[in-house]
Amino acid sequence: MYQDKAKAPSYDQLRPLKPGRAEVQARGSFPVYPGLAEHLATAKEHPDAPGIIPHVMATCAAYSYAGYGLQADATTVAMIMERMGLEQNRCRAFAQRVDAMFIASAAYLVQSQDRRVAILCYRGTQPEDMISVLTDADVAPERLSVEIGGATHMVHAGFYRNMRATRHAVITALNRAVEGQSILPEDGDDRGNPLERLYITGHSLGGAMAALMAVVLVNEPDYEKIAEKLEAVYTFGQPLLGDRGFALACERTVDVRGRRFLRDRLLRYVYFRDVVPHLPPRPVGEYAPFGREFRYDRALRPLDLAFSRFGQALEDLASVPSDMTERLGRLLAQLQAPPVPPPGTPPGEPPWGTRTTQLAFDVPASAARGQLRDLAAALPRRTATMVNDLVTGLPQQARRLITAAPTRAMNPLRPQEQGWKERMGAERSHSAQNLSGLALVAPVAFFAVRLNLTRTLPFTFSFDDHMPTHYISRLAPPGVLSEFGDVR
Known part of the structure; x- marks a missing residue:
């Protein structure tokens, strides 16, 4: 495992050839948030009212991409967090790479x-x-090593494997922090203030690993000392992790402090048409969100809004093949299920057809013939019902979508309000209906935004909206300095 470490530079080092700190700060410069450590240690709600914490976490997540030759770069992250307000911080990086895995x-x-x-x-x-890209595509489900509410669950294999790759090194360092020690061993074993609050964050794949780490901390009894310090999880452009059962189990879980932490303290930020929070798509599996979601909507002109709604209708229409696949899968599963025992079968008897010896020796021939006739009549009826559901349901859905498309596009055409809003329940980001959003719409939108003529077209999904720069700029409170020390 590759490890890197750094101590943040002083503010004088960040401002070479500039006047002293007091004079520069009075004119507007670093730190972006004076007293940031105290604010993080005493914040009473999440997200905090001034919006400082989401901005800081988004900035940290964005600069975690720093490095050269695919190596982690603790020096850059320590420097950026110094600029944001964590003066003289310590930073450790843990990186693991196994290409074949x-x-x-x-x-x-x-x-x-x-x-x-x-x-x-x-x-x-x-x-x-x-x-790193193949990690995202490694969607085969893998069993989570910890139980949630007494049951085991399956999660995205690629995300989980990458989180586990550095978990033990991270836990060791966190345990030093809990004990009041520096996370840098070379600082010695002297004990100072013990860790009071732990925040976890990440963008994209990093957000998925952050959420999974929180799930493990909350549900692993051996990590209770660290879980007690867990304050909040902030993710940006985070993909989905598991199915609906996993999501519900996470939201029902009560942590060591009696909180529904994974429901109330996991905050998932989605910028406008970012495609990644809708992945993996539904043909891969029915993934579901958990936690609180905040989505940024851009103001749209009426014509752009009409284009957006019409595109959404076409996206729904394109989901018909996915629905057909799901219905066909249910049909095959039901056909392969053991037949229902005929009426009059005593309770506790094995399913019909598993005790052929009894039919031959214990059951009167007339009764056996009657049961066989009932079974033979029931099977075609059941099969016919399922096939009819498959064949007739989909055209009806397609007609409904086509009919509704003009109405959804044109009525009403009020301008869309801009800003961050919390999305609840079914409004949260779920799996994309089909692969077209990932394979066609999002790439086209990525290039369309680079042309002046098509820049404002609101495609259903966009890779460009996934860029971490959008999250930093839209989460920065008005008038706040950037991480470069100038006013936005």
Whole structure:
């Protein structure tokens, strides 16, 4: 495992040839948020009212992509968090790479100078790294090692494998923080303030690993000391992790402090038409969200809004083949299920057809013939019902979607309000209906935004909206300095 470490530079080092700190800060410069460590240690709600914490976490998640030659870069992350306000922080990076296993994992742990606050940040999918991309595509379900509510669940194999690749090194460092020690062993074993609050964050794949780490901390009894310090999880452009049963189990789980942490303290940010929060798509499996979701909507002109709604209608129409596949799968599953015992079968008897010896020796011939006739009559009726559901349901759905498309596109055409809004229940980001959003719409939108003529067209999904720069800029409170020390 590759490890890197860094101590944040001083503000004088961040501003070479500039006046002293007090004078520069009075004119507007670093730190972006003076007293950030104290704010993180005392915030009473999430997201906090000033919007400081989401902005800080989005910035940390974005700069976790720093590095050269696919290696982690603790120096850059420590520097950026110093600029944001975590003065004299300590940073450790843990990276593991095994190409044949689709592992390209990196985690950063940032500790405040007073040791009361720590931020665990996972790096996302690196665009230039094919192994990192293949991690996202490794959608085969894998069993989670911890039970949730007394039951086991399956999750996205690629995300889970990459989180586990660095987990034990991360846990070791977090345990030092809980004990009041520096996360850098070379600082010695002197004990200061113990860890009071742990934040976890990440963008894209990093967001998925952050959420999975939270699931493990909350449900693993051996990690109770660390789970007690868990304050909030902020993810940006995070894909989905597991099916509906897994999501419901997470939201029902009560942590060691009596909180429904994974329901109330896991905050999932989605920028406009970002495609990744809708992945994996439904043909791969019926994935579902958990936690709280905040989505940013851009203001749209009436014509753009009409285009958007018409595109959504076409997207729904394109989901018909996926629905057909699901219905066909249910049909095959029911046909392969053991037949229902005929009426009059005593309770507790094995399913009809599993005790042929009794039919031959114990059951009167007339009764056996009657049961066989009932079974033979029932099977075609059941099959016919399922086939009819498959054949007639889909054309009806297609007609409904086609008929509704003009209405959805043109009525009403009020301008869309811009800003972040919390989405509840079914409004949250679910799996894309089909592969067209990933394979066709999102790539076209990525290039369309680069042309002035098509820049404002609101495609259903977009890879461009997944870029971490959007999350930083839209989460920055008005008038706040950027991480470069200038006013936005």
